[in-house]
Structures are given as C-alpha cells and as structure tokens.
Amino acid sequence: MKNKYRIGILIFMAFMTLYGCGNVLKGENIDTNKNVNLAPDDDLSMDEKQSVAEGNNHVNHTNSGIVPKGVKKAQNPTYPVGSQVIIQADHMVGMKGAKGIIVGAYNTNAYAVTYEPTTGGEEVKNHKWVIQEEIKKPQDKILQPGAKVTLEADHLPGMKGAIATVESGIHTTVYMVNYKPTNGTSDVKNHKWLIESEIEADQS
Template identity: 40%
Template sequence: MRKQLLVFTAILSLFLLIACGDTENVSVKNEKKPTELLNSEDVDVTNNQVDGDKVVGDNMDGELGHADVIHSTWGKIPEGLKEAKNPKFKVGDQVIINAAHDDDMQGSKGTIVGAYETTVYSISYESTTGEPEENKKWFVREEIDSLGEKTLDVGSKVIIEADREEGMKGAEGVIDTVEETVVYMVDYVNKEGQTVENYQWLKESELSPAK
C-alpha cells in the first residue's frame, strides 16, 4: 500500500512540473496600454482614426480636393475655329453665368479661358446609345457635318462630331436654332462647390461681368 502511494505521489509531482513548464512558454501579444496601441504598427490607422471610416474628398482646410474637380473631356478646340478678335470678355475675365445648360450652373462665377467667333447651334438628336436629347446647347459650326446641305439652317440634318458626352459623337440630329456670335470656354465653380474645367460653350449673351 505504501509503495502504491509513493508511485502515485511521484506521478502527480511529474504532472505538476510539466504543467508549470507549459505556462512559461505561453506568448502574450499586444501587452500595451491603449494609448500605446495608437502608435503601434499592429493597428490600421487612417486619418487619425482607429478602425474607422476613411475620409475621401475635402481636405482638412476646407479646400477642394481632387474628388471635387470635374475633369471634363472638354477643352479640345475644333479644327478651324478662330479666336475672337475683340470679344466682350477677355481670357482671364471673371464672369457670372446666366445660362442653365446643366444643373447648378446658373448664377455660378467663372473665368474665361477662350473666346471664339463662329456660328452656334442648338440641336435635337438621338445619341448613339439611344438616349434622346432635345434642343441641346451648344454646338459650333466646326463640330458638325452637314448631310449634303450647303447652308445649315433650322431643320437641317447634321452629324455631330463633338465628343463631349457619351453617345454624342456620330449622332444624327436636327438643328433647332442658329446664331452667329462669340462663344466662350469657361472654368467655373457650380452651386455644389465642384470645379468644372473648360466648359464648352457659353454665348456672350449668357454671361455678365462679375462684380
């Protein structure tokens, strides 16, 4: 009986020694205070936020970031379009836009970046993607091809060569209005605070001097 008790005691002691050794090998991860974790490489910190939403767009100074600028495909000057010799508004002049071609345009402040003498048209057409456009403003003479007509007038059928919007280039349309005038290319900030670059086109009658 005594011999069996000694064997049991020896086995129990051996088991306790093994258990103590395992606890010494356990690794402890991130033994840091919460304030230390903010500077740890183990934490994904974006814009001083821990596991928060990333901020995209406006910067901290309230100025416009890249996400707030509309980089349009406008700005390409059609071949043959001539600069105006004595336009009412010169390049660099500040103007107020009185037209409403697009949402949030009317009343916006802009800067003249180009002035050209031409004939300007509004055209109704069906885009190459199947979308109808009624009385679309504006197209200059150098952006449209006639369908065999020598003189383009109201009702004339044309092919649009401008590619400012999807489905515009190659669309067949009908002229709604015709006017000889000076047209302008303008940079402006719309009512939503977005910068629109090289907008084409605004007629002279659609602009007024900025005060």
C-alpha cells in the same frame, strides 16, 4: 438570508456591468459614424436628387480644352481670356449663377440641337451649344432650324456621330469657361460652350 443578499448583489452588479457595456458599445457606434461620409443629397426630395443626378452630366464631358480645327479666335471679344464672369445659362444644375473665368473666345455659328445618342438612351433635346466646326462637312452659311446634321462634337457620351436636328442657330462669340458649380460639385474645366448673352461680368 445572507446568501440571498449576496446573490442579489451579484445579480445587480452583473446587470450594471452589462448596462455599462451597452453604453460603451453605443458610444463606439456614434464615434464611428462621425467618420462616415454620407451622400450630400440624403435629405433631398426625389425631384431634387434627380436634379443633382442630371447636374452631374458635366462629369462625363471630355473637357479637353481642344478646339476644332478651323475655329477662329475672337479678335475683340466682350469678355477676353482671363475675364471673371457670372454664368446666367442653366444648361446644367449648378451652372446658373456660378462664377467662372474665360479660357477661350471664338467667332462662329452656334447651334442648339436635338439628337439621339449613339450609345442609346433618351433623346437629348435642345442641347446648347454645338458650333459650326463641330458638325460634319460644315457649310459657310448658318444652318436653318430643321436642318439634319452629323455631330463631330464629343461633349457628352454618344454625341459624336449622332444625327441631329438643328433647333436654332446664331452667329456669335462662343466662350470656353472654367467655373465652380453653385451646388457644390467639383469644378468644371473647359466647358464648351456659352454664348455672349449667357454670361455677364463679375463685379464682385
């Protein structure tokens, strides 16, 4: 009888030891997971994830801050270099409503263009903006919708050398802007280009 009692105690103790070890292991897993950096869009819908992916296009921008030869600095721009602005354009996810600072202002013709990247892939429609000096053999007069041009701009992979169709054009002041995207992605430096109607003064 005593042997059965002792065996019962030993079994009970073994069970409790295993149970305790299990809890320790679980606790270790929880602590380890605290250090794991989960993707920020894990809880987003598929559509939202696609938007985030599209918004990351700026990662591939050259963003060198170099302007094409012949571009003329604006003499009295509405937003001089150093101005704090709010971006109203939505060229990319995280742009609309973002706070930025003007780092360049130039007078030129700006175009929205549609083109097929030289690297392959889908046609890029109504890209804003390419300026006159970023077109091969630029003309002095503004180009009309439907005009075919060869792009010298390299804002995105596959843009330089691409044949493009002008969708619209405007003579305006174009701005180079640094800004912090509203979707939490890394700061964008030397974004080319925004036109005057796409920004407003930051009054905050």
